[in-house]
Amino acid sequence: MPHRNSTGSVPRPKSATRVDFRSPDLQDGQHLWRMARDSRVLDVNTSYAYLLWARDFAATSIVATVDDDPGGFVIGYRRPDEPETLMIWQVAVDERHRGQGLARRMLDTLVDSLSGEGVRRLETTITADNSASIALFTSFANARSAPIERTPLFEAAMFPDGHDPELLFRIGPFSTARPDRNTGSGSTTHGGVMSMTTTAEPATAIFDSLESQVRSYCRSWPAVMTHSQGSTVTSEDGREFLDFFAGAGALNYGHNNPALLDPLLDYLREGRIVHSLDMHTSAKRDFLQAFSDLILEPRNLDYKVMFPGPTGTNSVEAALKLARKATGRQHVLSFTNAFHGMTLGSLSVTGNSMKRRGAGIPLTNSSKIPYDDYFNGAVDDFMWLERVLQDSGSGVDKPAAIIVESVQGEGGLSAARLEWLKALSDLCREHDIILILDDVQAGCGRTGTFFSFEEAGFTPDIVCLSKSISGFGLPMALTLIRPDLDQFEPGEHNGTFRGHNLAFVTARVALETYWADQSFQKDVQAKAAELRTGLTKIADRYEGAAVRGRGLLTGIAFPDASSAGKIAAAAYEHGLLVETSGPEDEVLKTMPPLTITSEELARGLDVLDEATASVLGDGTPA
The missing domain is CATH 3.90.1150.10 (Aspartate Aminotransferase, domain 1)
Structure with missing residues (x-):
C-alpha cells in the first residue's frame, strides 16, 4: 500500500540543495524499514524483508537521498505474468522531507528508467480512504495522459489481521516519455546515480503578466x-x-468525491442537457424532489425554491430585491463585520470597509447594527433597535428586512448565540420585518446541521444558499422563500446560468448520499x-x-x-x-x-x- 503523508514533530529542512535517485543496496535495507515504520500508515514488514527487497528487487526500486540523507523510497517489481507492468508495493518519504513532491519525483524517475525495458503499465493497491496516495497516482496518470482503472482487489474478509479492503489502481498503457518531463534545474548522471538541484517554483509568469492584480x-x-x-x-x-x-x-x-463524480460523468457521457436557463429538466426535477424529501419535509420547512444566478451574492441580491418588493420598504439592516457578497446590493449590507470601497459609489439604503456580543455584554441585545422601532419619533424608517449570518465566516468567525438568533427572529415577527438568513458559507452541514439555524428554534423568512449546495464545487445557488413572499412576476428576476444541470446532478446525489439519515x-x-x-x-x-x-x-x-x-x-x-x-x-x-x-x-x-x-x-x- 503506498504512503499517506503524516506530520510528525521532527523539524524538516527549509529546502534541499541536491536530490539523488538511485537503486537501493543492502546498506539501505535498515533505512527502508525505518521509513516504513515511521510513516505510521504503511504495512510494516520485518527488517529482513526490506533487506531482501534491496537485494533482489533493486532494479525495479528506487531510493532518494536528500543532500546524502535517505529521504524516501519506492519499491516495486515487474509482474512475472505481465512483464510490461510494474507493480508498486510501497512508497515512503521521510517525514523531514515531506511536502517537497519527492514521492512523485521518485515514481517518475523509476518509471522513466524502466520505459526502455518495455514497462508500459503501472499497478498499485490503495485503501479507499487513502486520499494522498489516490492523488499521487492520479496525478502520475494524468501527467502521462494514461487511462486509470480502479477495481476491488482484496476484500476485508481476506485479511485475518483486520485490514481495510484494497483497491487495484491500474494505469496505462503510457508512452515512453512523459510530456511534462523537464527538471527545470540542472541535472547530471554519474555512475547510474541521477543528481539534480531542487526544482524551482512552477512557472507563474502568465499569471503575473496577464491576470488582474485583484487575485488574492x-x-x-x-x-x-x-x-x-x-x-x-x-x-x-x-x-x-x-x-x-x-x-x-x-x-x-x-x-x-467519487460518489458525486461518477454520476456526473455518466450524465455527460449520455449526452444529457447541460444548459437550460429555467426550463423544465429531469435533472432539476430530481434535485427538487430530493431537496423536498430529504431537507425540507423532515425539518417541517415550507419554502418556495428560487434559482437565482449561480453564486452566493446572486442569492443575496434576489433576497434583498424580493424583501423590498414584498414590503414596499427600501431600508435593510445588517450587522457589524457582516459579509454578504461583492455585488452592489450585497456590498451595501457588508461591513468590511476595504470591500465596500471597491464599489466606487455610495452604498445606500442600509444601516449596520451591532452583532451578538459586539459590546462584550455591556449593552442588552437589540435595546437600541427595539426602542427606535417602537418610537414613531425616532426618525428611523422601518426596514424591509434584516439580513444576518449565524456565523460570520469572513467577519472573524463570530458565532451568534442560538438564543440571540431566536430573539432576533421574534423581534422581526413582532414588527413585520423580513428576516433573511445568509447560510451561503455556514450552511449545507458546515455547523453540524444542514442549516445553521436549525438548533435555534426559529424559521427565517428567506434563506440564501450557495457554495456547497452543488456538493461538487460547481456553481449553484438557491434562495428559499416563505410562500407568501414569492411575489416576483415571471422573468422579473432572471439570469442565464440558473439552470446548471451538472450542479443539479451532483447536488441531488450529495443529498441522497449524506443526508438520507442522521x-x-x-x-x-x-x-x-x-x-x-x-x-x-x-x-x-x-x-x-x-x-x-x-x-x-x-x-x-x-x-x-x-x-x-x-x-x-x-x-x-x-x-x-x-x-x-x-x-x-x-x-x-x-x-x-x-x-x-x-x-x-x-x-x-x-x-x-x-x-x-x-x-x-x-x-x-x-
Missing part, C-alpha cells in the same frame, strides 16, 4: 495546483497539501468536537488567544492581528492550506471538508500546532 489567494499559496482528491490538493511539482480551506466552503464533501450529521458533529478540542489546546497556550466559530467553521483569534497570517504562511510551507478571517485578518480560520478523516484532522492540527509555535514560541504549557 494565489499570493498566499503560490504553487500551481493540478490535482485534488478528498482532503488533498496536489501541485504540479508533486507537493501535497492537506486542505483546511475547502474552496472557501464550496467543497464540503471534499475534492472529486449518520453523516452525527459524524460531522463528532469531527467538529475533535477540531475544537485541538484548537483549544493550541489557544490555551497563548495569552489572549480565543477559539471562535461553530462546527467545522472554527478558528483561533489572536491578540496580535499579524499572528494569524504568519501562522497560515508557516502552515502552507508545511503542506497545509488554511486562511485568515476578520476585519484585521486576526483569526486563523479552519474550514476542512466535512468528509475529512480523523487522521487527516489530527495531522492538520499537528501542523497548526507546529506553525503556531514557530511564530509565537512554545507558549505556556496548558
Whole structure:
C-alpha cells in the first residue's frame, strides 16, 4: 500500500540543495524499514524483508537521498505474468522531507528508467480512504495522459489481521516519455546515480503578466495546483497539501468525491442537457424532489425554491430585491463585520470597509447594527433597535428586512448565540420585518446541521444558499422563500446560468448520499468536537488567544492581528492550506471538508500546532 503523508514533530529542512535517485543496496535495507515504520500508515514488514527487497528487487526500486540523507523510497517489481507492468508495493518519504513532491519525483524517475525495458503499465493497491496516495497516482496518470482503472482487489474478509479492503489502481498503457518531463534545474548522471538541484517554483509568469492584480489567494499559496482528491490538493511539482480551506466552503464533501463524480460523468457521457436557463429538466426535477424529501419535509420547512444566478451574492441580491418588493420598504439592516457578497446590493449590507470601497459609489439604503456580543455584554441585545422601532419619533424608517449570518465566516468567525438568533427572529415577527438568513458559507452541514439555524428554534423568512449546495464545487445557488413572499412576476428576476444541470446532478446525489439519515450529521458533529478540542489546546497556550466559530467553521483569534497570517504562511510551507478571517485578518480560520478523516484532522492540527509555535514560541504549557 503506498504512503499517506503524516506530520510528525521532527523539524524538516527549509529546502534541499541536491536530490539523488538511485537503486537501493543492502546498506539501505535498515533505512527502508525505518521509513516504513515511521510513516505510521504503511504495512510494516520485518527488517529482513526490506533487506531482501534491496537485494533482489533493486532494479525495479528506487531510493532518494536528500543532500546524502535517505529521504524516501519506492519499491516495486515487474509482474512475472505481465512483464510490461510494474507493480508498486510501497512508497515512503521521510517525514523531514515531506511536502517537497519527492514521492512523485521518485515514481517518475523509476518509471522513466524502466520505459526502455518495455514497462508500459503501472499497478498499485490503495485503501479507499487513502486520499494522498489516490492523488499521487492520479496525478502520475494524468501527467502521462494514461487511462486509470480502479477495481476491488482484496476484500476485508481476506485479511485475518483486520485490514481495510484494497483497491487495484491500474494505469496505462503510457508512452515512453512523459510530456511534462523537464527538471527545470540542472541535472547530471554519474555512475547510474541521477543528481539534480531542487526544482524551482512552477512557472507563474502568465499569471503575473496577464491576470488582474485583484487575485488574492494565489499570493498566499503560490504553487500551481493540478490535482485534488478528498482532503488533498496536489501541485504540479508533486507537493501535497492537506486542505483546511475547502474552496472557501464550496467543497464540503471534499475534492472529486467519487460518489458525486461518477454520476456526473455518466450524465455527460449520455449526452444529457447541460444548459437550460429555467426550463423544465429531469435533472432539476430530481434535485427538487430530493431537496423536498430529504431537507425540507423532515425539518417541517415550507419554502418556495428560487434559482437565482449561480453564486452566493446572486442569492443575496434576489433576497434583498424580493424583501423590498414584498414590503414596499427600501431600508435593510445588517450587522457589524457582516459579509454578504461583492455585488452592489450585497456590498451595501457588508461591513468590511476595504470591500465596500471597491464599489466606487455610495452604498445606500442600509444601516449596520451591532452583532451578538459586539459590546462584550455591556449593552442588552437589540435595546437600541427595539426602542427606535417602537418610537414613531425616532426618525428611523422601518426596514424591509434584516439580513444576518449565524456565523460570520469572513467577519472573524463570530458565532451568534442560538438564543440571540431566536430573539432576533421574534423581534422581526413582532414588527413585520423580513428576516433573511445568509447560510451561503455556514450552511449545507458546515455547523453540524444542514442549516445553521436549525438548533435555534426559529424559521427565517428567506434563506440564501450557495457554495456547497452543488456538493461538487460547481456553481449553484438557491434562495428559499416563505410562500407568501414569492411575489416576483415571471422573468422579473432572471439570469442565464440558473439552470446548471451538472450542479443539479451532483447536488441531488450529495443529498441522497449524506443526508438520507442522521449518520453523516452525527459524524460531522463528532469531527467538529475533535477540531475544537485541538484548537483549544493550541489557544490555551497563548495569552489572549480565543477559539471562535461553530462546527467545522472554527478558528483561533489572536491578540496580535499579524499572528494569524504568519501562522497560515508557516502552515502552507508545511503542506497545509488554511486562511485568515476578520476585519484585521486576526483569526486563523479552519474550514476542512466535512468528509475529512480523523487522521487527516489530527495531522492538520499537528501542523497548526507546529506553525503556531514557530511564530509565537512554545507558549505556556496548558
